[in-house]
Amino acid sequence: MAERKPIESWLTDMDGVLIHEGIPIKGADAFLSRLRESGKPFLVLTNNSMQTPRDLHARLARMGLDVPVDNIWTSALATAQFLDDQRPGGTAYVIGEAGLTTAMHDIGYVLTDAQPDYVVLGETRTYSFEALTRAIRLINNGSRFIATNPDETGPSAEGPLPATGSVAALITKATGQEPYFVGKPNPLMMRAGLNKIGAHSETSAMIGDRMDTDMLAGLEAGMETFLVLTGISSPAEVDRHPFRPSTVVDSIADLVERV
Structure with missing residues (x-):
């Protein structure tokens, strides 16, 4: 596999990566804090179109996770754009x-x-x-x-x-x-998100918990991909797909030091 450039921006799914059934996943707060401190562009993505970014910001804040409104990208926003x-x-x-x-x-x-x-x-x-x-x-x-x-x-x-x-x-x-x-796995949503934060796929990573949406979208958008095992997809499911994530980790906590 060709060596990739260093990661300069991050996109991450929300449910199954940062939170699970309304509870923050261990390491999510540390990961977000490291992102904010680094100054690297990032987006939290969700395919769910029900809530506005402001609603999601408030929802995450109630769980102790600080994600600015401008760093939230939904399938509703991507569809409207x-x-x-x-x-x-x-x-x-x-x-x-x-x-x-x-x-x-x-x-x-x-x-x-x-x-x-x-x-x-x-x-x-x-x-x-x-x-x-x-x-x-x-x-x-x-x-x-x-x-x-x-x-x-x-x-x-x-x-x-x-x-x-x-x-x-x-x-x-x-x-x-x-x-x-319009939403994941359509790479259109990913590319629109990258454009929103002024990032390039060659130096960006996608974190997700689903092979069929997150990993496929990241792959087709040309990004490095990280599958976490705190959501939908299991290690056994990885082997059933004709494509693979760049890296499989137990949880978002394993990526804190990568930022």
Whole structure:
């Protein structure tokens, strides 16, 4: 394997890396503190589109983790930026929470169910039959189908919950139209994040707990990748994939000295 350049910037997933079911993972605070002290650019990423960066900042702060608002990058922000690049000042029918609707408003999009340019599907805990029916009819009438992320399930204290990818599959079955997924593992989200902090993939690293999203996204974006074993993927799963992370570590605590 070709020797990589020193790491000058870091991207890290949130759930399964820094926190797990609302509790900080050991070493997360030390890692974030080292990042802030180093002055190196960094981003905390999440495929979950429900909350705004300000909401996530407050949520992490309650757990004792200090992540500035400007260092949080969500699939909602990436989706809004993508649509602003594709069709500035457009219209969209949005299914999602405040994280997504706020991001869409901030780029100047009009949210409407009257012949919108796009149907944008995000995460919510209250998917309604009426909203999904409306989305299906709009897509059948020509609206383009966008989804914030392909995750099929999300975590909860009671067990897995259906997430954006599962609901998108329902809409696809009813319309025959596949969505364009903006979030991980689409390297678009990673590259947009790198651009946000002025970083380059050759000198950047991605930390994550999922082979199918975090590691794949980092790999395809040309970044060094670190898989932590405090979340979804297990060592056995690593060997089942046709690609590998650059390094596998037990937890974020093992990377503190790498910053």
